[in-house]
Amino acid sequence: MANTQESTPTKTRKETLNRPKGTQDIFGNDIERWEYVESLCRLQFQNAGYQEIRTPAFEHTELFERGVGEGTDIVNKEMYTFEKGDRRLSLRPEGTAGVVRSFVEQGMSRWPKPVKLYYMGPMFRYERPQAGRQRQFHQVGLELFGLDTPAADAEVILMAMRLFQKLNLPNLSLEINNIGTPECRERFKSNFRQHVEPHLATLCEDCRTRYNTNPLRMLDCKNPTCKAVYAEPDIKTFLETDFTSEDCQVHFAGVIQILDALKIPYRRNFYLVRGLDYYTKTVFEITSTNLGAQNAVCGGGRYNRLVEDLGGPETPAVGWALGMERLMALVGELPKRDLDFYIVTDQHAVAFELADALRGQDYKVDVDLSGKGFGKQFERAAKLGARQVITIGEAEAQNGELKLKNLQTGEQFTHKTAAFLDQV
């Protein structure tokens, strides 16, 4: 055992490998919190009749081009795309496209309506990382297919709000808007252009491009002068009189009515349009002021055309996705699960049997494996925060006994093992 000094004669310095930019190792305290939140999601969604779906982390690039939209930043500059043979594949930048693809491919349109699904998993976007934004991030999403009712929108929104309430998230605000159908937006375009035209010269470059390509998107421009233009009285009243069809307005009113009845606070935001192409009618976003620049925890809306666009039968749908990293940033400290028993022992076979029995009764039990002295083992037990220590040494093993010590009070008693297991 005389080594250490001589063992590295040439000093081959290994280069360390770090995780790729914008990725995260999730472990330790964090993973406990993640698992807690994930199981809370699962429980709540399952209790409401939503079923998990797991789709591939990569899909044919074309799915996202058609699903998310060719005009979006996501497909234009943020996708991880690679080629294998003559196939173009992309890491999924969001979850809905894959779920819809599966819905169509697996014939879920023949299932009884509505079809209610949820998913959770990593998504990938090639972007510059910053607070609340990474290249691999995690979303939990909910999708409801086959119904075009206000109640469907309301349920989906309610699922998100209740989840966040349970988690006690601070400073949340639900913003909601109605952006109508593509037909509504056609009408909107020409009218809106008329209203904005006089101001065209003052607008930013982006807005002037969008004036031609996608006027609706002009509304969520962050540029102050542009915002000021869109806030001018005539434009504002134009927006607020609602450019959408009667059907859309009735639908939206229905959603609002339910939210009001449930006393769910929201803010109608006429400028909320969202960056994905597939939305129709209801769109919404849940933001928190505790988040920094990227302040949306959850976003979603109705997408009545997407299933059709991806080759399925005409099927209305609503859904949302939440960002786990952003959500976790808002979730405070969670109660930790204490260690119920720590078994101090040099009789491992006996100790394992006891541990099995206790774990079978849902106790959290750790057996000391070190072979060190009992003093050291007790030290370890205290460090781990165990409530009670069970000691099984040679004498106890022989007599079918154990010593049980409460680490808070310091009291210790001897029990017959069988009796202990019966009454614990």
Next chain:
RNA sequence: GCGGGUGUCGCCAAGCGGUUAAGGCCCCGGAUUGUGGUUCCGGUAUACGUGGGUUCGAUUCCCAUCACUCGCCCCA
């Protein structure tokens, strides 16, 4: 793609031209080889991101580069 900030042991953190490069936490051992949390003593580690330059001498100054981080764009 474009701006700002930061890089000293696993973590926090002093030093700002000449030091054996503090200290704390964590970890390990001992006091206490079948009974802990407190305390005391001791110990481990290729720690100055990397490469150049200035200097008799750079962790300290300059340049570059990389990484991380915050923001813009956009989104979860």
